[in-house]
Amino acid sequence: MRIEFFGIRGTSPIAPRRGTIYGGHTPSALVRTAAGENLVVDAGTGLLPLEHALSGGTCTTFRPLHILLTHFHFDHVSGLPFFQTLYRKDADLRFYSNGTSDSLRWRLKAFMTGPYFPVEFESSSSRKEYRRVGPRPVDIGGVLVSTCPLNHPQGCGAYRIEENGRSVVFATDTEHYAEGVDARLAAFALGADVLIYDASYTPAEYAAGKKGWGHSTWPAGVELARAAGAGKLILSHLNPDHSDAKIKRLEAAARKVFPRSVFAREGLILRLEK
Numbered sequence: 001m002r003i004e005f006f007g008i009r010g011t012s013p014i015a016p017r018r019g020t021i022y023g024g025h026t027p028s029a030l031v032r033t034a035a036g037e038n039l040v041v042d043a044g045t046g047l048l049p050l051e052h053a054l055s056g057g058t059c060t061t062f063r064p065l066h067i068l069l070t071h072f073h074f075d076h077v078s079g080l081p082f083f084q085t086l087y088r089k090d091a092d093l094r095f096y097s098n099g100t101s102d103s104l105r106w107r108l109k110a111f112m113t114g115p116y117f118p119v120e121f122e123s124s125s126s127r128k129e130y131r132r133v134g135p136r137p138v139d140i141g142g143v144l145v146s147t148c149p150l151n152h153p154q155g156c157g158a159y160r161i162e163e164n165g166r167s168v169v170f171a172t173d174t175e176h177y178a179e180g181v182d183a184r185l186a187a188f189a190l191g192a193d194v195l196i197y198d199a200s201y202t203p204a205e206y207a208a209g210k211k212g213w214g215h216s217t218w219p220a221g222v223e224l225a226r227a228a229g230a231g232k233l234i235l236s237h238l239n240p241d242h243s244d245a246k247i248k249r250l251e252a253a254a255r256k257v258f259p260r261s262v263f264a265r266e267g268l269i270l271r272l273e274k
């Protein structure tokens, strides 16, 4: 499979005056399977460049598009109302979350409605299905997908995607525990080739009043990656207040203690092949 990041910023998008090498869109990533199926993980504002990359603006026929939502906070769904594919009659969209299919449907319906948006989610033209993904792996587009609850206000689900013995874990929004690594998440991510982890705060920011906000730090990501035996650590959900220079410093610090770590950036592509 091939994983491409289109949005890596947590909380809110940014449009810095002098641009940014890491990017300003909120979370959305595209996983393309060996068989050519497309799975989208999260629908933040990164969904808009993702859609452009997927269709090139000219695509007229669609395979089913699988959209895996980690949770429903704005930074993870705010691209949806502006996703042109949602309005196409020939589009077959399959939404997934770790809640029931009814709650998934209701949440999307409640999120996109008047007076906040002129089109109701359910009256948009695409064909839609709503499915739950639990802890047991299910086949989605020929790859195995499972979820694990994360430590985040109102809940969030990590996704593990496996194909041909290779795997990636998306743990976008989660807070570490003072007592040590999240054992459930470490077990879920065991042996993953790639672990994508919430690095919203520096340890100093976390200590200065962000405890309980539901996000984590890069050193906690390193601890988790070690506990899980993950091959590569991608630190993501980047803080909108962190400049490129600051992220570069954090990245250098992380690489010193865990050389196989990198901070996510828009356009980053990872290939996991047999």
Ligand SMILES: [Zn+2]
Binding pocket: 010, 011, 073, 075, 076, 172, 173, 237
């Ligand atoms: Zn978030």
Ligand SMILES: [Zn+2]
Binding pocket: 071, 073, 152, 156, 173
């Ligand atoms: Zn959140």
